[in-house]
Amino acid sequence: MKLSRFRKVHIGLQLTISLALIAVIAVPSYFMSDLIGYRVVALLLLFGVSVLAMLFEIIPVLITAVVSAFVWNFFFIPPIFTLHIGQTEDALMALMYIAVALINVVLTTKIRQFEKGASEKEEKEKAIKLYNTLLNSLSHELRTPIATVIGAADTIRENDDKLTDKQKRELITEIGIAGGRLNRQVENLLNMSRLESGTLMLKRDWCDVNELIYSIIEDNRSISQHHQVAFIPNEKLPLFRLDRGLLEQVIQNIFHNAIQHTSPDTTIQFKAVQDGDSCIIEISDNGKGFPEDEIKNVFEKFYRLPQTATGGTGLGLSIAKGYVTAHGGTIRLVNGSDGGAKFTIVIPAEASTIKLQS
Amino acid sequence: MSTSSSLSTSSAEILVIDDEPQIRKLLQITLDSNNYKVNLAATGKEGLILAANHPPALILLDIGLPDISGHEVLKQLREWFTHPIIILSVQNSEQDIVTALDNGATDYLSKPFRTGELMARIRSSLRHSQSDNLSSIITVGDLQLDIVARVLRKNGEVVKLTATEYNLISLFVRNEGKVLTHQYILREIWGVGFQSETQYLRVFVAQLRKKIEDNHNHPKHIVTESGVGYRFC
Numbered sequence: 001m002k003l004s005r006f007r008k009v010h011i012g013l014q015l016t017i018s019l020a021l022i023a024v025i026a027v028p029s030y031f032m033s034d035l036i037g038y039r040v041v042a043l044l045l046l047f048g049v050s051v052l053a054m055l056f057e058i059i060p061v062l063i064t065a066v067v068s069a070f071v072w073n074f075f076f077i078p079p080i081f082t083l084h085i086g087q088t089e090d091a092l093m094a095l096m097y098i099a100v101a102l103i104n105v106v107l108t109t110k111i112r113q114f115e116k117g118a119s120e121k122e123e124k125e126k127a128i129k130l131y132n133t134l135l136n137s138l139s140h141e142l143r144t145p146i147a148t149v150i151g152a153a154d155t156i157r158e159n160d161d162k163l164t165d166k167q168k169r170e171l172i173t174e175i176g177i178a179g180g181r182l183n184r185q186v187e188n189l190l191n192m193s194r195l196e197s198g199t200l201m202l203k204r205d206w207c208d209v210n211e212l213i214y215s216i217i218e219d220n221r222s223i224s225q226h227h228q229v230a231f232i233p234n235e236k237l238p239l240f241r242l243d244r245g246l247l248e249q250v251i252q253n254i255f256h257n258a259i260q261h262t263s264p265d266t267t268i269q270f271k272a273v274q275d276g277d278s279c280i281i282e283i284s285d286n287g288k289g290f291p292e293d294e295i296k297n298v299f300e301k302f303y304r305l306p307q308t309a310t311g312g313t314g315l316g317l318s319i320a321k322g323y324v325t326a327h328g329g330t331i332r333l334v335n336g337s338d339g340g341a342k343f344t345i346v347i348p349a350e351a352s353t354i355k356l357q358s
Numbered sequence: 359m360s361t362s363s364s365l366s367t368s369s370a371e372i373l374v375i376d377d378e379p380q381i382r383k384l385l386q387i388t389l390d391s392n393n394y395k396v397n398l399a400a401t402g403k404e405g406l407i408l409a410a411n412h413p414p415a416l417i418l419l420d421i422g423l424p425d426i427s428g429h430e431v432l433k434q435l436r437e438w439f440t441h442p443i444i445i446l447s448v449q450n451s452e453q454d455i456v457t458a459l460d461n462g463a464t465d466y467l468s469k470p471f472r473t474g475e476l477m478a479r480i481r482s483s484l485r486h487s488q489s490d491n492l493s494s495i496i497t498v499g500d501l502q503l504d505i506v507a508r509v510l511r512k513n514g515e516v517v518k519l520t521a522t523e524y525n526l527i528s529l530f531v532r533n534e535g536k537v538l539t540h541q542y543i544l545r546e547i548w549g550v551g552f553q554s555e556t557q558y559l560r561v562f563v564a565q566l567r568k569k570i571e572d573n574h575n576h577p578k579h580i581v582t583e584s585g586v587g588y589r590f591c
Contacts, residue, residue, distance in 0.1 A: 215582070352560070354557055
């Protein structure tokens with residue numbers, strides 16, 4: 001409801017605007033009352049009050065309704081410039097005017113209250129649904145690694161003599177992997193809550209984006225070993241003043257997403273360019289891309305593509321979007337000409353201008 | 359007890375101050391299996407008393423202690439304790455780390471950490487505290503710094519450096535393995551009053567990397583510690 005914006009205006013201002021509108025209707029009507037007749041003026045004024053009732057709080061509109069009744073009586077009902085009403089039907093009409101104006105105001109307010117209640121209920125239902133989705137994905141995403149850790153530790157402790165050294169090493173490796181997975185999920189949840197609570201503080205500092213992308217690729221060598229990763233550093237790229245830690249999360253999450261959702265041997269490509277006071281980072285792959293009608297949802301919280309076997313809380317991309325938005329930037333996903341997914345991140349950031357002689 | 363400074367880094371005594379029993383257990387077993395002698399303290403107070411009664415060669419200090427904050431423990435220790443103190447902190451607490459380094463911490467590790475990384479940091483810190491490097495030529499990997507001649511060589515070849523670049527690389531080499539905060543580097547190279555000129559520092563580091571790294575986009579020597587500073591390896 002965009003109309004509700006008007007209700008946020010200061011109440012004194014609401015009253016001033018309301019009275020001004022009555023004056024705007026009354027003054028021309030006064031000069032034309034011979035032409036249109038003073039009873040039509042009542043309708044015009046009522047129309048004005050109705051419009052106000054839709055926009056403003058009840059108190060200023062009520063005052064305006066009463067004032068407009070007096071205005072009509074004083075300036076229009078003969079004898080004019082008195083509150084005296086000559087004819088019986090005019091008296092009746094003045095009463096009707098007040099009654100209709102008041103009913104109008106009260107009814108409009110009631111409808112608005114009802115609408116507000118309905119939208120609050122809708123919000124609450126949405127929150128509950130979100131909470132359930134969170135619980136579902138969390139219980140799966142957190143419990144799987146926890147089950148691995150507890151189970152593997154039990155097996156090693158209880159069947160020590162029956163296990164071969166190789167089996168023990170495998171179990172221990174699984175515990176390590178599960179720990180890493182738990183750590184990533186907790187990190188995602190902490191990031192999400194930081195975004196949601198509005199406590200996120202940008203710490204902008206000069207960042208070498210080439211080096212950042214390189215280090216992210218290196219850090220993820222082990223999980224991306226079945227993919228081809230391509231990055232040709234852009235030697236013309238200046239330093240940008242941005243939050244390195246947050247940008248690292250953004251790129252990392254998109255990279256993880258690409259690794260998880262594309263088949264082995266897919267090429268994942270990174271590109272970084274400068275566009276004026278913006279740093280543009282492109283992460284694309286030559287996989288199958290996203291279903292066109294799902295693209296609009298991918299940055300939604302807890303959203304996961306239907307029928308995805310690979311886990312995930314559905315938080316990664318929405319955190320990426322949150323962090324980019326925190327920089328005042330944009331993130332976009334399209335399917336490229338070759339059909340693969342292409343993420344484009346635009347981050348407005350001051351570019352370094354210092355040049356050194358070598 | 360026999361002399362400790364003449365011993366190699368192993369069998370040195372390490373004091374662990376951490377309130378989490380699981381972390382203490384993990385550290386005890388890990389350090390033990392690497393031939394260090396381990397003392398454990400669960401609170402800041404206990405740690406301060408243990409350190410005073412029986413000064414260790416190195417202290418592992420958790421920043422999030424229940425009784426006194428790790429920062430306070432660090433400050434009190436640094437009034438007299440000159441050996442390395444490595445800080446253990448939680449992830450995403452760069453400000454804590456920078457504060458601790460500025461207050462005299464030798465190094466830091468974020469939980470969860472890899473024990474291999476921990477052992478490397480301990481070895482590096484102990485090595486630094488035991489050797490007052492008086493030799494005029496320091497070698498780090500393919501780099502060789504001649505302090506007297508003020509010359510840097512990479513694989514034997516002289517690297518052409520400006521005065522500031524030389525000062526920067528010399529600061530890094532003399533603090534090999536240690537993380538240096540941006541503020542510290544700016545103060546050491548440019549002096550007081552230049553602490554906010556991080557753009558200069560970043561540009562100089564980028565320039566220096568082009569001269570000394572095999573691949574300046576994937577630096578092996580001057581490594582970025584996100585939100586904290588640089589570590590020279």
